[in-house]
Amino acid sequence: MALLETLRAEARAAPESGIVAVMNHGRGRDGMIPLWAGEGDLPTPAFIADAASRALAGGETFYTWQKGIPEVRQALARYYERHFNKTFAPEEFILTGSGMHAIQLALDAVAGKGDEVIYLSPAWPNFAAAAGISGAVPVPVVLDLTGIAGSWGWSCDVEKIAASITPRTRAIFVNTPSNPTGWTADRETLQAILELARARGLWIIADEIYALFHYDGGRAPSFIDIMRDDDRILFVNSFSKNWSMTGWRVGWIKTHPSLQQVFENLIQYSTSGVAQFMQRGAVAALDEGDAFVARQVAHARQARDLVCGILGQTGKVRFAVPPGAFYLFFSIDGVNDSRAAAFDIVDHANVGLAPGTAFGAGGEKFLRLCFLRRLDQLEEAAIRIADWTRRL
Template sequence: MNFVAPTGSTLIPDLRPEAREAPESGIVEVMNYGRLREGLIPLWVGEGDLPTPAFIREAAARSLAAGETFYTWQRGIPELREALARYHERLYGQPFSPERFYVTGSGMQSLQIAVRMIAGTGDELIIPTPAWPNFVAAASVGGARPVCVPMDYEQGRFTLDLGKLEAAITPRTRGMLINSPANPTGWTATREEQEALLALSRKHGIWIVADEIYGRFVYDGSARAPSFHDIIAEEDRVLFVQTFSKNWAMTGWRIGW
């Protein structure tokens, strides 16, 4: 996008208020400040220090050499969607249809699409905080109002007060953005907490946008963290956002689902 206001005037007031009032990304500000400073270890965007594994880079190189550079399927390459379904079957121990999967241009785009599917101007989305700043941004740019519910912090751990969260639900509430394991707090919902959140979704008819991107970053010997996949029924209002960035060191590739 290229935007240039005429000399001596400004077109900013003619933009939509959601665009005018969108805050600059604090994460990007920190990145830009530190990017060229020698000796800094970049811990600002949830990115590791290892390059993308060779088997992925080599497959991409073969694809480019074969001329696979044209428009592809809108929902994602069928073989990739099939592979995602099989990956989920191995990880969650239940059947998944490829029709449930849509490949996107990053995990952030997955989040933006999910938010825009369920909420717009005048709607509200509940976000437990502290939270990844782009949750608030995705809601705000789409015209919805983020309703932040502070988590409790005791003895070095964050906990979610389900009573406070339910008290924040109003007739305008369209959904909850639940990030578990959470960035930046590390809070990880137990199965019992997820069941309680799902019960609120069913009781009030609101959506859950489940960001389980860090679901495999657990250190208790488990293969993964508890997931809404374990407890939802077919008609439950849950949208999952995911990315290739974290598990496969592909942050710069911009691929999600």
Template sequence: MKRPAIAADKRTKAGGSPRGTEYMDWHASLWPVAGSPDRISGIELNQICDIADLAREDPDVIKLWIGEGDLPTPDFIREAAVASLAAGQTRYTYSHGVPALRQALDRYHRRHWKVDVGADRFSVTAGGVQAIMQAFQAVLSPGDEVIVPVPAWPNLVEIVRILGGKVVPVNYRTAEQGGFRLDLDDLFAAVTPRTRVIAINSPSNPTGWIMPREQMRQVLDFARSRGIWIVSDEVYAHFTYDGTIAPSFLELAAPTDRLIVTNTFSKNWCMTGWRIGWLIYPQGMSTIFDNLSQYNTTSVATFIQHAAVAALDQGDDFIKALVARSAKGRAIICSALDSLPNVRVFWPEGTFYFFFSVHGMNSAYDVARRILREASVGVAPGSAFGQGGEAYLRVCFAVDPELIQEGANRLVDFLRKVD
């Protein structure tokens, strides 16, 4: 078997975050001259991308590191984009998004969660990342604290830091029977007078945990009583494996609650490269988010927005098929590694990620590099997800089940002999 050509590791940084020597020289010389604030110069390189960059173009590597499926965007969405281009819909448009898309988003939420949001509370963004960025731009001041259950998606943590906020981590607990859970006593105990936001990602990347509706109710009541914001990232709501859709804070909240919900078209409709998402804001904040959109991106490309209307209105069957396909991948990879005595398996309730721990693993980043080099499988190191993730690895199983099976076979062979 051909193995990926990986250069000798010249990357060193305290705490194990990789940096190339050329990068380090440039970084050390440029930033002090540029006078960049610490919150910018201290941004961590993404370890997932660091691993992926070692073998992105190697055809023999099974790539399970990045959070996206391997299917192309469906034809009906691409055709809608082409039709929009042909119609000349290529000019500036409303900062909040074209009215047709905001109305389609309202229909989508009525259909799936039975909630009456209203088209005027949606704002279209350049992907889910920008939705989260604008959510925190709207409510966060330097020095404010954000409560974040961890391990967590690294982009969320770095967005808070970029804006001058302070992340207060609250570790998930693990249940004896397997799986992750969030203890609300831990969450509430982390709150201080500086707490501005509680950030919830459910279903959770990377753990696969889903917040129960009753916990949502308790968090909402707690936040209301203290004037705390909730930023809820609900990107993976459809990716559950019990036949239901994940609960949403929107089902419990009033239109004036301090709640911002973020989402994206990337996962449900295989549109990662299109860069389009949305957020839902409380009544009375339209001007704030109109301005944030205007000064962040002006607007999302008009023809992409019209393609997104097709995704929302015609894409429910595609989502169902995609989730069913992911369920097969979940069963394959979890079952395969569950047979190993040195691997602790947590079957994910949601998302399309499998987060597992390996007994005796001291550096997830080093093990991920070994797996790439020796087994030709690309996995994400749990250390990329911050506190609590150091003993874990993450794989994305939203790919062809046959590919997942081959990846599982290679991982089992590797982990049987890992020391």
């Protein structure tokens, strides 16, 4: 019963690793500004919610296509065509029960027990945990944070990825723009990773969930820009971030031609699909949601600049201005234990942050702040944190 033992060990370890512990500590406090979770403060827009409610009231409550109704797969193809300037077939897309589910199924498809999967760290912790539960070994490659003349930036050394490959390596997981760092791969880095994967026969699992949350002109560079149709890349994605649908638990995979039937079966034997009435909401999001996303991205850019300005003025807070995603990942001079700091910031600044310990190797000294929030609250939170750093 090795699996059960592993699961029990994971179960014991997980709540202690960070975010949940801080949330349990801070939840419900009067005046608390919670910036610890990876979601904005807007509910799902009405044009999406109403589409789902209409379908629900209309009786779309029966079993349906487990891989997604044709309409949602066609809408995904249209969405990709608009944003990536290529043509796509609806058959390339499989609906999943969240972005997390997409990642779990991608792992199931390409990595078995004892196989290794490389990922870039600091990272959203669920990827490595899901790999571990599936019996694979997650291998972190730490991004580099360098500062030149007071300006900091994260970067990925592809040579370090190459040096981490072993005969057991099956895949490289690339999250760009990255949660929590905001690191965003440029086209050259993507090309280098792709060539490495091709040369070594590895899969790429591309998590480009934040592709539209990019602040340097247009969406972020994508593997789609440089790949051939037969490159072994699985794109995991979610409706959560673009359309304020974190609570819906709907995601998708853009699959590889060789794996379409595999994923259909994996869906069948895990959740057997997504509610049809929710899929109607997903279609509305894809077909009618571009303007909402554009407003969210513009707002996030303002929010980023506001927070960076206030925290930067303290002279004690260090960060790379994130070119993508909607998090500020920062360290504070004199803070070495981010977990203790997150508890203290709850207690003495009444702001909820995620401790960098939750994000694995390379993140230990950092704190993560989600800035997709009303500007007045965000300004207040940033001022409170700045004051906290001055009292150190």
